[in-house]
Amino acid sequence: METEKFSKGLLQSDELYQYILETSVYPREPAPLKELTDATASLPLAGLATAPDSAQLIAMLLKLIDAKKTIELGVFAGYSLLLTALTIPEDGKIVAIDINLLDKLLEHPENEGSFDFAYVDADKVNNRYYHDRLLKLLKVGGLVVYDNTLVRGSVAVPEELVPELRKQRRQAAIDHTKTLAADPRIQISHARIQISHASVGDGMMICRRII
Numbered sequence: 001m002e003t004e005k006f007s008k009g010l011l012q013s014d015e016l017y018q019y020i021l022e023t024s025v026y027p028r029e030p031a032p033l034k035e036l037t038d039a040t041a042s043l044p045l046a047g048l049a050t051a052p053d054s055a056q057l058i059a060m061l062l063k064l065i066d067a068k069k070t071i072e073l074g075v076f077a078g079y080s081l082l083l084t085a086l087t088i089p090e091d092g093k094i095v096a097i098d099i100n101l102l103d104k105l106l107e108h109p110e111n112e113g114s115f116d117f118a119y120v121d122a123d124k125v126n127n128r129y130y131h132d133r134l135l136k137l138l139k140v141g142g143l144v145v146y147d148n149t150l151v152r153g154s155v156a157v158p159e160e161l162v163p164e165l166r167k168q169r170r171q172a173a174i175d176h177t178k179t180l181a182a183d184p185r186i187q188i189s190h191a192r193i194q195i196s197h198a199s200v201g202d203g204m205m206i207c208r209r210i211i
Contacts, residue, residue, distance in 0.1 A: 051201025118137070131207075
């Protein structure tokens, strides 16, 4: 098995990925985010942090939809959380959840259809559970973004070549993508959301609620 197939970036070479980071990502990365990256670099699970090129895309999406109220599932060291805080207006609001509180949010009717943006970087096996509830929380025109949807490229590699520790995440990502593609709520003729698969970082699925 060639190890480069499972690198953090999904481009053809680490050198090309580094070129993108150095020319278009790092020069625009706010100082607080750089400091957080340096502070967490030595952590055993530092690789779980949101990829910087993915974060750059998230920041653009937040600006494009003028997001003001957001929700994030899975916080880890807080890179994407800090990014969002630096991007949305000063009077914006972020609900950050590292455990399951979605049902509690839905117990309050005023939360339904009130969020502009959601970012999901939690356990992948529960993405369907998250998705159904986040659609209720998102307003029309709102976005939900799922991270790690390509699982370091392993979704396109035969299962027998995938490391054992990654097999469950790989299968969860494949199942979630198939579920979105087959869901009648996201068919073109009577779509509830639009979707786009972006090959940045470890893969991101971007979904927009349209009705």
